[in-house]
Amino acid sequence: MFLASILMASAVAAAGAEVPPGTPIVLIRVVRIDIFDLSDPETSAWPYRWANALHVLTQERFIRSLLLFREGDKFDPARVAESERILRDTGFLSPVTITSLPCEGGAEVVVETHDQWTLEVGVSFGMFGKRKHYGASVADDNFLGWGKTVDVGYDSDTERTSWTFRYKDPLLLGSRWALELEHRSASDGKTNAFQLEYPFYSLVTPRAGGIEWRKESLTDYLYSDNRKVVSGSVDRHHFLVWGGIRLPSNALYTNRLILGVFSDVARFADWRWVDGGAYPTPEGREMRGFQVGWDHQVDRWSVVRGFRSWQRQEDVPRGPNWGAFAGFSLPTFGADRTRIPLSGYFSIGSLDGSQYSWLNASATGRLEQGGMANSIAHLDVGTAHTGSAGWRARVAVDFGHNLDGDKQLTLGADTGLRGWDPDTFDGTSRALANVEWRHQLTGEVLHLGIIGVAIFADAGTTWNPRVGPSTEGWRGDAGVSVLIESTRAALLRIVRIEAAWPDHGKGPLILISSQSLF
Missing domain, CATH: 2.40.160 (Porin)
Incomplete structure (x- = not known):
């Protein structure tokens, strides 16, 4: 118990120490947390276990690909803060925290992300007074944990009914190139779109x-x-x-x-x-x-x-x-x-x-x-x-x-x-x-x-x-x-x-x- 107390106190002291800008980053550790914490008695029942089992946890490689720093880089607080924003901007990682602590030879950076449920299989409904909207879709904004969007949906509103297929890949073939495709077939016409950008x-x-x-x-x-x-x-x-x-x-x-x-x-x-x-x-x-x-x-x-x-x-x-x-x-x-x-x-x-x-x-x-x-x-x-x-x-x-x-x-x-x-x-x-x-x-x-x-x-x-x-x-x-x-x-x-x-x-x-x- 005494040794554990000493180790815990040392860890707290290290976590509280500031890492000066310019310190070499010797280790980046990614901590991915699923939708529900099954170690918590309040979220350990079978519905929460099933939700986690059906959900594909965001791939660590995808998270690392979005970071603006790598092991061996100099520690830059501005790039750390912007990396947090980029991860949150995916829409399916929240909350996101990136912390740093001194370690032998430089700094250790810990990236902690919390997954959100992204798979949609079902119907949708919206109403603004007399105007109603109906829809059904199979969509995932984090397909297989790689941050890709796959969306097949049906929509019906006052203007038209339509079927839509949309695909978006923010890291095409592991690069920073982004690809987006869309095809929509509607009761009054159709839409096709293509976008490839760095x-x-x-x-x-x-x-x-x-x-x-x-x-x-x-x-x-x-x-x-x-x-x-x-x-x-x-x-x-x-x-x-x-x-x-x-x-x-x-x-x-x-x-x-x-x-x-x-x-x-x-x-x-x-x-x-x-x-x-x-x-x-x-x-x-x-x-x-x-x-x-x-x-x-x-x-x-x-x-x-x-x-x-x-x-x-x-x-x-x-x-x-x-x-x-x-x-x-x-x-x-x-x-x-x-x-x-x-x-x-x-x-x-x-x-x-x-x-x-x-x-x-x-x-x-x-x-x-x-x-x-x-x-x-x-x-x-x-x-x-x-x-x-x-x-x-x-x-x-x-x-x-x-x-x-x-x-x-x-x-x-x-x-x-x-x-x-x-x-x-x-x-x-x-x-x-x-x-x-x-x-x-x-x-x-x-x-x-x-x-x-x-x-x-x-x-x-x-x-x-x-x-x-x-x-x-x-x-x-x-x-x-x-x-x-x-x-x-x-x-x-x-x-x-x-x-x-x-x-x-x-x-x-x-x-x-x-x-x-x-």
């Missing part, structure tokens, strides 16, 4: 590049009062070859220069009102040319719990991060006329104690024929108290200008105005405000999930409608939610079951969704 997988990645191809043919719709009021066929073809380099930077920020050549073609036909009347067919586009972009990333992140979910670790950026991109579509390259597609983004966040606040802004559009076309400027500002209980609020605005004929910015339950059916209010610009108070009611129930409640209020407006009435001022609603966090499965984060009463006195509108509102 991404900027880290802030210090010196170069990246890839190729993208996508072709889709389908029927598109414009909505008013939750109904399809205009429909028409659309064919879209997209092709992009790009490459980028990391420019001279420092340990805090990264600048990247990105160049590419692209082709974007959209053709429209037979657009009509649902009553059969002719509707102006949107103008087709043939854009071909080259593009240039600049991306600026700052290595400021915080790890929080209780932001979107209560138990999971979440990485929130503090930035500021920004990017600007311009394309040059010219007749010389086969374009129908000169167009300059533009896009950009800016984001910044702050964590003051347990209060996380953010500002996200983006803009897209095309400069053509002396003016801007299809331009949308987006602004999202919010704040949330992280933890088991607290207030959160956000304001989101989309300013549209000279939108293409197939575009609209509607408002309803699917976009955050929860007292109205999806696509109730038409517009080419919109604004939305949400405020919510959440409270965690339970701990982990049966080691499967956490239950909480929320009360909320929403207000929104649209203007410059295209095919139906706008909100004609501000509309509001208020409601209550039951929130269920799935703590052991990567398939779902938060299930929201909500009832919202609109300001016109009717209701409530019932919503069931697995998507976080903000």
